[in-house]
Amino acid sequence: MKKIYVLDTNVPLADPLAPFQAFADNDVIIPAIVLEEIDAKKRSDDDLGRNARRFSRMLDALREEGKLHEGIRTAAGGTIKIEMNHRSFSNVQEAFGEYTNDNRILAVALNLHMEQKEEINPLPVILVSKDVLVRIKADVLGIVAQDFENDRVVASDDIYQGYNELKIHPGIIDAFYNNRGVSLSELNHQVNPNEFIILKDEFGTTKSALGKVDINKKMLIPLFTNDQPVWGISAKNAQQRMALELLLNDEIPLVTLIGKAGTGKTLLTLAAALSKVEDEHKYKKLLIGRPVIPMGKDIGYLPGEKDEKLRPWMQPIYDNLEYLFDTKKPGDIEKILMGMGGIQVEALTYIRGRSIPGQFIVIDEAQNLSKHEVKTIVSRAGEGSKVVLIGDPEQIDHPYLDSTTNGLTYIVERFKNQDISGHVKLLKGERSNLAQLAADLL
Incomplete structure (x- = not known):
């Protein structure tokens, strides 16, 4: 009609x-x-x-x-x-x-x-x-x-998690360990490239395994990363281990991580980035950016040069870097970063028109980006660059975006079938018991 x-x-x-x-x-x-x-x-x-x-x-x-x-x-x-x-x-x-x-x-x-x-x-x-x-x-x-729903990427409770749990015969779990992998056909389950699968014994024993889909080999293979700390940071749960697997894999140039506050998204990403840039020298530089979107009422213009103006917006990044470098006094982190030269903290305002090859690019609070802005950022990546987008779709400060229409959710859903990308939704808060309760109850 x-x-x-x-x-x-x-x-x-x-x-x-x-x-x-x-x-x-x-x-x-x-x-x-x-x-x-x-x-x-x-x-x-x-x-x-x-x-x-x-x-x-x-x-x-x-x-x-x-x-x-x-x-x-x-x-x-x-x-x-x-x-x-x-x-x-x-x-x-x-x-x-x-x-x-x-x-x-x-x-x-x-x-x-x-x-x-x-x-x-x-x-x-x-x-x-x-x-x-x-x-x-x-x-x-x-x-x-x-409501106008054409701009929705997916229903809010259907956002791709990046992993799945399967209850299977224990013999398949044994074969996974003995043969260093198992054919995807034996799992009888639809999978995405670089998706993680947690295998559980269908008879209820504690026997289990964690693997990652290799879509080219059509195999579920063990994780390459071990439990060794990365820049002093170790995975504290299965999802964090999955995240490190993607972050440390140079063959996956696009990684997306979502999760509530305190799940370790930013800290894990920066630890992996520093390892790749400063230890392995796989990338020339670490570029860190985040959208300049205020939470609550904007405080207006800030004094100083560009770096001074950016400092309040980028403080969460500096907090994590101070933890990783174990700084003792205020101002130490600026001296460290100035001496290293391989770490650049930038506002996304200045990224349009750039071509960024050979860099490890981290975009924090990506849930505050629109679809167009995410496209602009990811399309800046040059040859040999890795882009990591992290955020929480439930914590959006942008007045015209929500959990189903933001750029982070958009790129997760559009790239989940691509073998050059990987995604994990982190669930468990590891910042503190208080932070976890706040995320759950508030």
């Missing part, structure tokens, strides 16, 4: 192609106030500004096919229309008196809904918004409202 979709401003800002491609043969209504809000965003130098400009250009291109306020046919068979009528605020004013932009969008949807009710064959009117409160208001007014 044909439907009428009224779009909130956040839909084209999330996906500028959505109004033209995501609604099949239905009618898409863009309230005039949405254009005003898009116009206010177009000068931003972030993803929102880029999407606002792209959406504007696509609307402008449609003008060659007709008048936007009369409706123009889309390639999918629907129409897209800038709504100049149905702006009366009287029907909304009774419930929500304030004349805000959100309420003006609601007024368009409500007036269209009431008009359709008078038709012999009324069409459903649906308001599409990523704003929870707008959807709640629509429900109060009797309008059907839906």
Whole structure:
């Protein structure tokens, strides 16, 4: 059945192609106030500004096919229309008196809904918004409202973990140890490249094994890394051991690690990176970056040169480096890094346009990156570089991202079938009992 979709401003800002491609043969209504809000965003130098400009250009291109306020046919068979009528605020004013932009969008949807009710064959009117409160208001007014889900990578509870647990016959576990591996066909389980498999005895004994999928050999093979510390850091659980296996494997140039606070993502990554850069000299330099997104209210401009401005944002990185270098006094870590020269802490603001060969690149708090920003960063990697993206999809400070639409989740899902990438979700907090309880209970 044909439907009428009224779009909130956040839909084209999330996906500028959505109004033209995501609604099949239905009618898409863009309230005039949405254009005003898009116009206010177009000068931003972030993803929102880029999407606002792209959406504007696509609307402008449609003008060659007709008048936007009369409706123009889309390639999918629907129409897209800038709504100049149905702006009366009287029907909304009774419930929500304030004349805000959100309420003006609601007024368009409500007036269209009431008009359709008078038709012999009324069409459903649906308001599409990523704003929870707008959807709640629509429900109060009797309008059907839906979230825009086309930008979701995966359901929040279906994010790829990077490992699986299989209960199998103990004979297969014995064969795994005796033959230094076992054929994937014997596991009778769908696997991804570089996925980890925990083998458990189906009869309930303590017999178990941990292996990694070698998709080229079609084998489950033992881990190459042993229990020796890496820059003084040892794996404290199975997932941390998996993470070190990926971090220390030079044949896997893209690694993603997700997990709650305190699971050891950053510390393990920096330990492995220092081992590769300073001990093995496999990479020329360690480049560490993180997005400059504040938690809570922004404190504004910071004084000093670039490095001084970056220091508050990069403090979590310095905290981990101080632990690894076992510094005793404040300021020691700066002297160490200055003397080594092979470690660079950088804001992601300056990464566009660069080509970065032969470096170990670590991106912390990657859950605060958009899909476009993740693409920009990973595409900077030159020959011989390794990129590690770490973060917690449940701790997002970016106002327009969530656990299912952020860049980290996006790259995990898009690369899980590629043999050049590996991923692990860390579960157990190792920072302290307090940190683990805080992550679980709060």
